[in-house]
Amino acid sequence: MAMNMGPGSGGDDPDVMVEMNTTPLIDVMLVLLIMLIITIPIQLHSVNINMPTGTPPPPTVPPQVVTIDVDFDGTVFWNGESLPNRAELEARLAATAALPEQPEVHLKPNKLVEYKDVAMVLASAQRLGVTKLGIVGHEQFVK
Structure with missing residues (x-):
């Protein structure tokens, strides 16, 4: 036995x-x-924001718009009026830049215009002090 x-x-x-x-x-x-x-x-799940009170003042004056069109052959139009040369364009741009409230300048190049003609207008506007400049008409370049 064990x-x-x-x-x-x-x-x-x-x-x-x-x-x-x-x-x-x-x-x-x-x-x-x-x-x-x-x-x-x-933890608060809200953000405190200081909102303005009262009604905002109405806009003083709607912005004035100057349209510069550059045609396919390089002809420059100022609000539909053809400009004979670059000196006339620069005189109008200088007068626009000298205004106390500059108007918006809309540059609308044609689809077929050479870039040098558009660059000439942009360079003149920049050199003369036009600050409210924009290029419009992008939809013609979309394929």
């Missing part, structure tokens, strides 16, 4: 416990989590 000695060395000493008791660690972690939640300030 005799059951049990685990260990066979003595009356209890086995050594190898695992760590994690229950106190979990308790400490939960207490710290609750303290963190209590100390975090309440």
Whole structure:
């Protein structure tokens, strides 16, 4: 017959416990989590914006628009009127730049015009101090 000695060395000493008791660690972690939640300030989901009060003033004067067209052969038109030479264009651009409230200058080149003619108008406007200059008519270049 065999005799059951049990685990260990066979003595009356209890086995050594190898695992760590994690229950106190979990308790400490939960207490710290609750303290963190209590100390975090309440989040507001709104943004405070200072909005203007009252009614805005009406626009003073609608902007004046000057249209400069450059035709396919390089002819420059000022509001539909043909300009004979570059000196006349520069005189009108200088007069426009000298105004206290400059009008908007819309440059509308033809699709077939050479770039040098358009660049000449742009360079003259920049050199003479025209600040409100824009190129319009982009839809003719879209394929």
